[in-house]
Amino acid sequence: MITKTILEQIEGEASLYFDMKGNIVDFVTIAFPHFRGMEKMLEGKNAMDALVITPRVCGICGHSHLLASVRAIEDAYKNSDSVVEITNKAAKVREITLVLEIIQNHLKWIYLVLVPHLKELSKSEELLNTPLKGAYGASLATKILAIFAGQWPHSSYMVPGGITSDFTYVDLTKAKSHLQKLTEYFEAETLGVSVEEFLSFESCKDFAPLESDFAKIEQLLIDLEMHKKGHAKDTFLSIGIHEFSHAAKVKGTKLFKVASRYVETQDAYTPDEKSYAKNALYKNQFYETGPLARCMAKEFKLIKNMHRRFKDSAYTRVMARIYETAHLLAFCKKLLDEINISEASCRETIPLKNISGTGEGVVEAPRGPLIHRVQIKEGIIKSYEIITPTQYNIASATKENPSPAQQAMLHCSQADAKFIFRTFDVCSVCTTH
Numbered sequence: 458m459i460t461k462t463i464l465e466q467i468e469g470e471a472s473l474y475f476d477m478k479g480n481i482v483d484f485v486t487i488a489f490p491h492f493r494g495m496e497k498m499l500e501g502k503n504a505m506d507a508l509v510i511t512p513r514v515c516g517i518c519g520h521s522h523l524l525a526s527v528r529a530i531e532d533a534y535k536n537s538d539s540v541v542e543i544t545n546k547a548a549k550v551r552e553i554t555l556v557l558e559i560i561q562n563h564l565k566w567i568y569l570v571l572v573p574h575l576k577e578l579s580k581s582e583e584l585l586n587t588p589l590k591g592a593y594g595a596s597l598a599t600k601i602l603a604i605f606a607g608q609w610p611h612s613s614y615m616v617p618g619g620i621t622s623d624f625t626y627v628d629l630t631k632a633k634s635h636l637q638k639l640t641e642y643f644e645a646e647t648l649g650v651s652v653e654e655f656l657s658f659e660s661c662k663d664f665a666p667l668e669s670d671f672a673k674i675e676q677l678l679i680d681l682e683m684h685k686k687g688h689a690k691d692t693f694l695s696i697g698i699h700e701f702s703h704a705a706k707v708k709g710t711k712l713f714k715v716a717s718r719y720v721e722t723q724d725a726y727t728p729d730e731k732s733y734a735k736n737a738l739y740k741n742q743f744y745e746t747g748p749l750a751r752c753m754a755k756e757f758k759l760i761k762n763m764h765r766r767f768k769d770s771a772y773t774r775v776m777a778r779i780y781e782t783a784h785l786l787a788f789c790k791k792l793l794d795e796i797n798i799s800e801a802s803c804r805e806t807i808p809l810k811n812i813s814g815t816g817e818g819v820v821e822a823p824r825g826p827l828i829h830r831v832q833i834k835e836g837i838i839k840s841y842e843i844i845t846p847t848q849y850n851i852a853s854a855t856k857e858n859p860s861p862a863q864q865a866m867l868h869c870s871q872a873d874a875k876f877i878f879r880t881f882d883v884c885s886v887c888t889t890h
Contacts, residue, residue, distance in 0.1 A: 521822035528818030546800035547619035561595035619803030687771025689861035693750035697821030736852035746825025809836035
């Protein structure tokens with residue numbers, strides 16, 4: 458019997474069609490029923506307009522879209538024999554704002570998505586539903602974002618050649634102060650231990666002394682046997698070039714080289730409802746993307762230990778997102794300490810009207826690789842393509858070749874399947890751009 462569920466409390470909503478055998482999920486298809494047409498909207502516009510329009514694809518990861526867009530335009534410059542070089546200062550600030558966007562996304566997901574649904578599924582009285590924890594933590598990250606980007610969300614401060622912000626030592630000191638406050642808040646409210654000590658953990662056994670939200674989440678996941686459920690393909694993909702991640706294709710624990718040109722899309726298989734999302738594949742195969750993929754590509758000892766014991770279970774997926782938050786907080790501090798404000802924020806480029814060519818920008822967004830592909834003729838956009846992380850994770854394919862999320866929801870109850878679906882941190886608004 459096929460039953461339809463409209464799943465909310467994700468970024469947007471999705472339709473799940475469960476094919477049940479008794480009380481167990483035998484198969485599921487996924488439809489995203491909303492159309493937005495951002496790619497078509499960009500056709501015929503000045504290429505610089507993409508820096509204003511693409512951040513509005515999403516209210517959570519607008520910086521990721523902005524960075525992917527500016528990288529695509531700069532790549533078009535390069536392919537038109539006009540290489541754009543940015544200063545270390547501009548590169549680090551771009552990276553800082555991206556990292557902060559990922560941090561605020563993860564904090565919101567932990568407290569506004571994970572905790573409420575984990576509490577509901579487990580009927581636990583131990584874990585308190587405290588959404589304001591996530592909102593407050595995210596607000597501290599946003600304060601730092603605003604210093605460099607002027608606003609959040611939907612800023613357009615990155616341009617070909619660098620950034621438009623020209624901050625002072627006072628601004629930089631404020632940013633460091635906000636980051637310290639955010640780190641201390643995350644340590645006290647979520648981890649129950651310092652970020653430095655948490656990142657030194659090598660085994661799940663190290664969690665034993667903790668009495669914190671993290672410890673309660675971890676125990677409830679074990680109690681619900683999520684370490685035995687939610688297994689996907691055990692293949693991972695990280696493509697974006699950043700200091701905080703490593704570009705690689707991972708099968709099991711083996712790393713392989715990766716190239717974005719092998720990413721392509723295909724129509725989704727949704728026989729019960731029209732979907733405006735396309736599936737994203739790498740060399741015609743499905744891969745999981747996002748924090749777990751990045752942690753596997755970086756070969757973090759704790760996550761590798763979890764993977765050795767529990768593979769790509771729902772438990773491992775959740776733990777990787779929390780671990781990455783700690784990793785990025787430490788990395789952001791490093792970047793802020795390295796900024797030299799005496800460097801130029803932006804370098805002059807030739808007028809866009811002189812640019813004709815194609816370009817590609819690849820970024821590791823909160824949920825995984827985000828790709829923008831643009832074709833420009835004399836500064837005008839001829840075509841624009843956006844491939845988002847959810848298109849990899851939450852693709853809807855056939856029973857013979859399911860996507861990571863489809864695979865992960867098999868052979869469990871519908872209640873468990875809905876929870877497992879949310880462990881991928883779904884974003885339908887990006888997916889139906």
